[in-house]
Amino acid sequence: MRGPLLRLAALTALAAAPAMADSPGGRPVKIALPDGEQVYNQICAACHLDKAQGSPDGTVPALAHNAKLADANYPITVVMKGQGGMPWFSEMLTPAQVASVVGYVRTHFDNSYPEPVSEIDVKRIAAQGSEE
Ligand code: HEC
Numbered sequence: 001m002r003g004p005l006l007r008l009a010a011l012t013a014l015a016a017a018p019a020m021a022d023s024p025g026g027r028p029v030k031i032a033l034p035d036g037e038q039v040y041n042q043i044c045a046a047c048h049l050d051k052a053q054g055s056p057d058g059t060v061p062a063l064a065h066n067a068k069l070a071d072a073n074y075p076i077t078v079v080m081k082g083q084g085g086m087p088w089f090s091e092m093l094t095p096a097q098v099a100s101v102v103g104y105v106r107t108h109f110d111n112s113y114p115e116p117v118s119e120i121d122v123k124r125i126a127a128q129g130s131e132e
Contacts (some may be wrong), residue, residue, distance in 0.1 A: 036104030052109035064109035072117045075102045095122040
């Protein structure tokens with residue numbers, strides 16, 4: 001009886017430690033990924049792959065060396081609203097996370113579009129109706 005209970009207590013303590021350190025106390029609706037690189041690796045890389053090379057069969061486009069990222073409005077719109085086979089992330093990611101992941105792909109993977117992407121840009125696009 002004592003064994004499993006002790007293990008459970010230890011696990012609970014382990015799990016609680018980081019949560020107590022930085023949890024705001026509410027239920028997390030959005031996922032907690034602090035920066036664009038982590039958002040990319042945890043979410044985008046599932047389809048666009050680790051070097052943003054896209055899928056070998058071409059169904060997922062490469063983000064690496066992609067001139068369509070020059071205008072930040074385009075990747076923001078795709079991430080917020082989805083496009084074709086790409087799901088939208090406006091419910092999963094905060095505007096700040098969308099800004100940071102778009103900023104990340106625009107400055108990595110052989111892209112160099114260093115103008116910063118802000119949360120304001122993301123909110124502005126989110127507020128627009130779907131205009132093609
Ligand atoms: C479930 C798979 C999937 C995930 C996850 C995904 N994408 Fe995509 N993405 C796609 C597909 C498929 C397309 C092509 C959409 C189309 O135009 O038909 C695409 C297109 C794009 C484009 C447009 C590229 C171009 O050349 O037109 C951008 C930018 C993009 N994704 C960024 C992201 C970012 C940033 C993330 C992470 C937040 C992400 N994607 C996550 C599947 C995915």
